[in-house]
Amino acid sequence: MSGKRQIRAVPTPKGAKLTESVRETVEKLTLNPEDVAVAQLAVEYAETIERAADLAEEAANLPYDPDTAVMVARLKQRVEAHTVMADVGPKLLAALDALGATPKARAAAGKPAPASGGSALAKLRGA
DSSP, X not given: OOSOOOOOOOOOSTTOOHHHHHHHHHHHSOOOGGGHHHHHHHHHHHHHHHHHHHHHHHHXXXXXXXXXXXXXXXXXXXXXXXXXXXXXXXXXXXHHHHTTOSHHHHHHTTOOOOOOSOOHHHHHHHO
């Protein structure tokens, strides 16, 4: 193992963590008491994705040791960020969708998209 492989973490807004972004989204929702568990699940999915990225990075930085090489290789395979994202990402999206926190869910419920600072696309649509 001569070179280190770079593991790319989940892309999030500059300086923001996925868990932090999901928490902020969930906090802005008006939830019924029966929806709180789904909101908590969404946050836990985001935490799982971030933990996997952190573990994958740690595993990639371990020095080569022939006695533990197979174990480390298996660990890397199990926690690589893209693998976890592929497994857990759709579940996170489904949880947010169920809470009405996605554009698709808001459109289905007939709710307008949240007001924003006005992206270029939104300005064009409004013109």
